[in-house]
Amino acid sequence: xxxxxxxxxxxxxxxxxxxxxxxxxxxxxxxxxxxxxxxxxxxxxxxxxxxxxxxxxxxxxxxxxxxxxxxxxxxxxxxxxxxxxxxxxxxxxxxxxxxxxxxxxxxxxxx
Amino acid sequence: xxxxxxxxxxxxxxxxxxxxxxxxxxxxxxxxxxxxxxxxxxxxxxxxxxxxxxxxxxxxxxxxxxxxxxxxxxxxxxxxxxxxxxxxxxxxxxxxxxxxxxxxxxxxxxxx
Numbered sequence: 671x672x673x674x675x676x677x678x679x680x681x682x683x684x685x686x687x688x689x690x691x692x693x694x695x696x697x698x699x700x701x702x703x704x705x706x707x708x709x710x711x712x713x714x715x716x717x718x719x720x721x722x723x724x725x726x727x728x729x730x731x732x733x734x735x736x737x738x739x740x741x742x743x744x745x746x747x748x749x750x751x752x753x754x755x756x757x758x759x760x761x762x763x764x765x766x767x768x769x770x771x772x773x774x775x776x777x778x779x780x781x
Numbered sequence: 782x783x784x785x786x787x788x789x790x791x792x793x794x795x796x797x798x799x800x801x802x803x804x805x806x807x808x809x810x811x812x813x814x815x816x817x818x819x820x821x822x823x824x825x826x827x828x829x830x831x832x833x834x835x836x837x838x839x840x841x842x843x844x845x846x847x848x849x850x851x852x853x854x855x856x857x858x859x860x861x862x863x864x865x866x867x868x869x870x871x872x873x874x875x876x877x878x879x880x881x882x883x884x885x886x887x888x889x890x891x892x893x
Binding site for chain 1: 824829873881884
């Protein structure tokens with residue numbers, strides 16, 4: 671079965687500095703992978719998805735992620751954090767007919 | 782497209798009452814899911830469906846029931862509400878797990 675591990679439960683960055691949210695996956699093959707964002711008291715929104723077409727995936731709001739098979743990683747990055755990026759981020763992998771959610775990373779952006 | 786819609790947005794129930802949370806999608810997705818999210822926690826799968834007439838239990842199905850009579854609708858039934866069912870409930874749909882899920886806005890339920 672596929673699974674993901676989010677390596678940081680909380681990340682704090684200053685506004686305008688880069689963001690790095692780390693996700694490692696466990697799979698016997700190259701899976702599909704997703705990053706979702708959840709702003710306070712809101713639903714989950716798909717940020718980006720990897721489906722084997724290209725290893726560098728660009729998403730909404732300036733986020734991108736790179737699939738690295740050799741490192742079994744799918745880290746989420748953004749060059750410059752904005753206050754509106756403060757939210758919970760989930761790395762997700764499909765497993766059978768269901769989805770395995772990482773435990774989430776809470777991003778705080780300091781003005 | 783409206784995407785995934787959920788009603789109601791908020792609800793307060795008394796212990797022992799029953800209710801149905803509605804979920805509908807207009808994207809012709811075969812896969813649909815119900816999750817609950819407790820404060821400060823991740824999502825837990827309650828039930829899911831891979832198509833009309835087919836449902837299956839997730840991680841936390843006790844106290845809930847579902848039906849899937851059409852592709853569009855996937856209602857979640859709470860029988861004999863308990864305080865432990867106080868949570869935010871999210872419905873999601875998917876054309877295929879490899880393509881990800883689309884989430885509804887959620888229903889915030891409080892059981893007193």
